[in-house]
Amino acid sequence: MKSLNFKIVAFLFAIIGACGYNLSQPTNLITNPSFEQKNFCPQNDDNLVNNAIGWLKTTNTTPDLFDVCNNSLNGNFGVPVNSRGTMIPKSGSSYAGIVTHWQDQPNPPWKEYLQTTVSLEVGITYDIEFWAVSSSISDWTTKGLGILISANQVINQTTAPVIFNTNLHLNAQTSENRIVSTTEWQKLSFRYKASFTGLHYLIIGDFKANNEPQLKNNVTNYGFAYYYIDDVSVSAQGCCPENITIENRIISTPQTIAASNSVTVGPNVQIPNGNTVHIIAGNEITFLPGFDSESNLDAFIGTCPKENQIKGINFFPNVITPNGDGINDELCMYVQGATNYTIQIINRFGRTVFLQGGIVNQAPLCVWDGTCNQSFPACSGTHLNDGTYFAILTLIGCDFPNKTFTQNVLLFNGKSLNNEDSLIVDNTKISLLIEDSSKDKLLTNSFSTIINDDEISVFPNPTTNLININLSKEKNKPFNIQLFDVNSNLIFHITTHESSIQFNTSRYPKGVYLLRIFNQYTVFTEKIITQ
Structure with missing residues (x-):
């Protein structure tokens, strides 16, 4: 057994990294996010498709690629000065450009798009971002620049706009803000939860039927709304509570415990031999005296992992015995992807006997110790009668939808059973359930005889x-x-x-x-x- 008593902070992380720990950073899943990789130096219109690696044709229009390599050629597609205006790249030496409105092309309307592919996992929520700025020679601005996610490549042989179709396209999100700046890049951010695993098609452009074109004050008579696009990113970003404390626990199963700010471990925390625990914190990990580890412990400073999204929950134990001996005294669970929770406990009469909400700040999260906090007469007193209760746990995580989990829980603290509760199980079954509580078996299996x-x-x-x-x-x-x-x-x-x-x-x-x-x-x- 090795006793750890140290504090990991960002200042010490370089030393820890040298010892083999990994820094967790969001991975951009886009192959060529800033259009740096290309087959040849752009010189003419329609120079992005079949040139910028990883970017595909969408409509019969001419999206543009700009690169510093053109400066020594005709300069029309150079950086920062080019035929569409003047702009320094958000990063690197390239960016793309698209028309979102052309006043002289009303029928059919002329809209240009950028399309690429990205592999996503079902159930994971992804942050999607790109940067845009209005070109300095644009007469117009539009409202509705955004993204579209499709299960198939979008190919339109005309110049007409891409229309959102739920049969083909999985998700469309547009900005409600009009980008008017010609000097500062503006970030557009979206969030998408993948409905299947595999290749998805990401399209950037204007998807509003009425994009509300608006004439600029500095009219240049070019007659269009034109935007530079740079630094496209798709990353799976998990949801972590701000701070987590672990104390007085034996962590007997593999766990990943992550917080956006800090994790504090100890005292009296044990990791038995053969088990692996991963601890991730954004800024600080503190090990207090009394922490013991017989096995593999990974601890590092990093960003919230993508796996930290609300998934299945295992309540433990399914029998609680709140007698103060430190064993099975509370209903607990390891939670990932949530920052807040509510717990509702219902008795066999269908009445709520315990209701509480709070922030997720412990691992494991323990939510009920067999007490009542409701005021009606049948629930008076501190501890509830022995019997079966129904737990409803609702987890709240960042921008993700709330999720609800349920479990039957047997309370056994020595309080006398009333006539109705005595129908549930006899003392022999209670003893067997207590002895077998680590197996997480459904209590309803033991009720079949009644x-x-x-x-x-x-x-x-x-x-x-x-x-x-x-x-x-x-x-x-x-x-x-x-x-x-x-x-x-x-x-x-x-x-x-x-x-x-x-x-x-x-x-x-x-x-x-x-x-x-x-x-x-x-x-x-x-x-x-x-x-």
């Missing part, structure tokens, strides 16, 4: 469009009926006093769902397959 076939029935399953649910016992009313998708998102919820209901599943994509039916007496779950 649900008879004639109490709840669900059919047909698999189904094509309709689900029938029979709830025969009048004394068990009302029932809460919930349907969750494979990502644990709640997509359907009703409370009913009826003995049978039917609902249509055809509105949902084909796949696997979890049906949950519960009231004060019963929790029933079943996997539903729609075809």
